Amino acid sequence: MPSExxxxxxxxxxxxxxxxxKKDFLTLTEGNQNDFSLVTKLFMKMIQTYGIRPLxxxxxxxxxxxxxxxxxxxxxxxxxxxxxxYSLSEPMKQMEADLxxxxxxxxxxxxxxxxxxxxxxxxxxxxxxxxxxxxxKYKLIDGTxxxxxxxxxxxxxxIDFGNMI
Numbered sequence: 001m002p003s004e005x006x007x008x009x010x011x012x013x014x015x016x017x018x019x020x021x022k023k024d025f026l027t028l029t030e031g032n033q034n035d036f037s038l039v040t041k042l043f044m045k046m047i048q049t050y051g052i053r054p055l056x057x058x059x060x061x062x063x064x065x066x067x068x069x070x071x072x073x074x075x076x077x078x079x080x081x082x083x084x085x086y087s088l089s090e091p092m093k094q095m096e097a098d099l100x101x102x103x104x105x106x107x108x109x110x111x112x113x114x115x116x117x118x119x120x121x122x123x124x125x126x127x128x129x130x131x132x133x134x135x136x137k138y139k140l141i142d143g144t145x146x147x148x149x150x151x152x153x154x155x156x157x158x159i160d161f162g163n164m165i
Contacts, residue, residue, distance in 0.1 A: 004032040013138040015114065025111050036067040040074065055161065058153035060145070079156065081149045089128040091151035092121065104147075115143030 001009065001017060006028060010017050020026040029035040047053050058081045059068060068078050081087055098104040099116075106112045118139035122132035131148060133139050154161075 001026060001028055002032045002034060003028040003030060013140075015138075020111060023110075025109060036064075037070060039067065040070050043071070043076065044074070056153050056157055058149040060149065079153045081152045083130075083145070085122075085124055085128045085130045087152055088130045088145075088148050091148050091155055092129050092131060094155070095148055095151050096121075106147075109143075112143040112147070115141050119144040 001021075006017055006021070009015070017026060021028055027038055029038060043054070043057070054076070056077045056079045057071060058079045060083055061068075061080045062083070071078055095104065118134050118136075119131050119141045120134055121129040123129050131141055131144055133141050
């Protein structure tokens with residue numbers, strides 16, 4: 001989150017962003033816009049610290065071109081997941097089932113928990129679903145969408161991953 005908007009967002013959203021920063025759940029960027037190169041640094045830190053490198057990284061192509069290039073230049077296999085019912089319905093249903101069956105471990109992360117609580121399923125006439133915000137512009141669902149994107153990538157490569165084990 002941009003540091004220059006922190007106080008305004010705490011007041012407007014009525015969300016404890018400052019506490020999340022202190023507890024290291026949220027990273028502030030300098031100035032008034034997000035610095036997505038910090039996400040790249042987080043991936044690199046994960047590799048250097050834990051020796052874990054993701055096989056595939058899912059992303060929403062909206063406004064992400066420079067970040068994708070940065071990640072690809074570092075050797076990450078980037079997987080585009082477009083937003084919409086076609087690409088998100090099945091992964092969202094699987095995620096919902098895993099949550100209900102306590103198969104999804106998110107370590108009670110307060111930001112993800114908040115995003116999940118702000119998410120509702122928008123249903124079409126065929127029973128397909130996609131994530132939607134509850135009726136407020138202040139209720140963010142970015143964490144939920146990121147998790148659904150991860151499920152979408154898992155679905156694409158489940159057989160390949162299974163063959164690696």
